[in-house]
Amino acid sequence: MQPFTYVRADSLDAALSEASQPGAAIMAGGTTMVDLMRGNLAAPSRLVDIGHLPGLSEIDTTGPVLRFGALARMADVAEDATLLRDYPALSESLRLAASQQLRNAATLGGNILQRTRCQYFRDGISNCNKRVPGSGCSALDGENREMGLLGTSDQCVATYPGDWGAALAAFDTSVELRSVGGSRTVPFAQFHLPYGDDPAHESVVQPGEIVTAITVQAMPAGRKSTYVKVRDRQSYAYAVVSATVALEMDGDTVTSARVSLGGVASKPWRAPEAEAVLTGRTLTEAVALEAGAAAFAAARPLHHNAFKIELGRRAVARAALLASKRT
Numbered sequence: 283m284q285p286f287t288y289v290r291a292d293s294l295d296a297a298l299s300e301a302s303q304p305g306a307a308i309m310a311g312g313t314t315m316v317d318l319m320r321g322n323l324a325a326p327s328r329l330v331d332i333g334h335l336p337g338l339s340e341i342d343t344t345g346p347v348l349r350f351g352a353l354a355r356m357a358d359v360a361e362d363a364t365l366l367r368d369y370p371a372l373s374e375s376l377r378l379a380a381s382q383q384l385r386n387a388a389t390l391g392g393n394i395l396q397r398t399r400c401q402y403f404r405d406g407i408s409n410c411n412k413r414v415p416g417s418g419c420s421a422l423d424g425e426n427r428e429m430g431l432l433g434t435s436d437q438c439v440a441t442y443p444g445d446w447g448a449a450l451a452a453f454d455t456s457v458e459l460r461s462v463g464g465s466r467t468v469p470f471a472q473f474h475l476p477y478g479d480d481p482a483h484e485s486v487v488q489p490g491e492i493v494t495a496i497t498v499q500a501m502p503a504g505r506k507s508t509y510v511k512v513r514d515r516q517s518y519a520y521a522v523v524s525a526t527v528a529l530e531m532d533g534d535t536v537t538s539a540r541v542s543l544g545g546v547a548s549k550p551w552r553a554p555e556a557e558a559v560l561t562g563r564t565l566t567e568a569v570a571l572e573a574g575a576a577a578f579a580a581a582r583p584l585h586h587n588a589f590k591i592e593l594g595r596r597a598v599a600r601a602a603l604l605a606s607k608r609t
């Protein structure tokens with residue numbers, strides 16, 4: 283690990299000023315950042331610890347806009363009673379992530395900015411366009427069982443790993459950012475960048491910017507929502523595939539549908555093709571599976587990960603059927 287200066291900010295203004303220095307990086311809970319620094323995947327000369335800043339941990343899940351401070355801990359948000367009742371998919375995506383100890387330390391802002399778990403990125407030696415632009419991608423012809431098949435490019439096939447982000451993609455979500463120059467709000471659909479030719483840049487966050495809050499527009503479909511996570515182990519494992527479905531229904535008929543995917547794409551992935559299949563239909567198992575197939579119609583499988591298409595189809599179908607039974 284490269285030597286660095288540790289700065290513990292005691293106000294947002296102080297943090298913004300520190301973060302604007304050349305070579306500075308932000309740390310919140312540190313559960314990803316410290317790993318990245320240990321592996322020389324991040325080498326800031328100045329580490330600005332914002333984890334204990336006042337005023338950025340509040341959450342409000344009762345109004346027309348749900349508001350989550352960027353420093354709210356995953357564990358606290360997962361247990362919020364209103365979220366559990368009105369937006370179970372959001373709550374479940376947090377409860378099924380990482381471990382209780384990690385969720386106690388990790389923040390929502392850090393969660394949406396976590397980096398891929400691709401082993402070729404993390405090992406520090408393989409060819410990786412994300413780590414060393416222009417060096418190639420060892421995953422393309424390597425062990426690519428865990429890689430993505432939606433939104434990937436010839437430069438990078440790594441997946442976005444987060445559960446909360448995968449679920450947020452099904453909702454009308456925005457991210458609030460601050461810098462010494464001012465503030466801005468970015469729709470979540472534009473927050474993570476498509477890989478294209480430049481997989482090294484994963485989000486719109488600029489040096490010196492701090493995520494201050496995540497907001498979600500309230501919607502009735504939240505109550506009929508669920509997050510289905512399929513993983514290799516029953517706990518403490520990233521999603522091989524995940525599906526979020528939120529429905530509004532009139533009897534057995536779906537009047538509106540939101541569908542998003544995790545573990546299969548370069549970024550939190552909304553699946554409008556699946557939503558179109560569900561909307562206006564009587565929800566049966568066959569329709570749910572048809573929606574799942576539509577979600578993966580554009581998939582580009584690699585040598586070892588084509589199984590994710592069928593697994594993902596079934597995960598979407600299961601999520602849709604489970605969501606429809608919620609009252």
Ligand SMILES: Cc1cc2nc3c(=O)[nH]c(=O)nc-3n(C[C@H](O)[C@H](O)[C@H](O)COP(=O)(O)OP(=O)(O)OC[C@H]3O[C@@H](n4cnc5c(N)ncnc54)[C@H](O)[C@@H]3O)c2cc1C
Pocket residue numbers: 307308309310311312313314315316352353378379380381384387388389390391392393394395396443444445446487491492493494518519520521
């Ligand atoms: C063993 C292990 C298992 C895990 N399993 C899962 C899992 O199953 N599902 C899942 O979703 N996640 C999982 N995680 C990831 C975990 O959820 C993230 O590490 C955590 O959410 C990151 O939050 P943090 O506050 O610790 O971020 P940090 O580590 O402090 O920061 C992460 C990144 O975000 C940046 N950052 C943080 N906060 C801000 C901010 N407010 N503004 C601007 N930039 C910011 C940092 O600069 C850094 O680049 C796992 C992690 C570990 C170590």
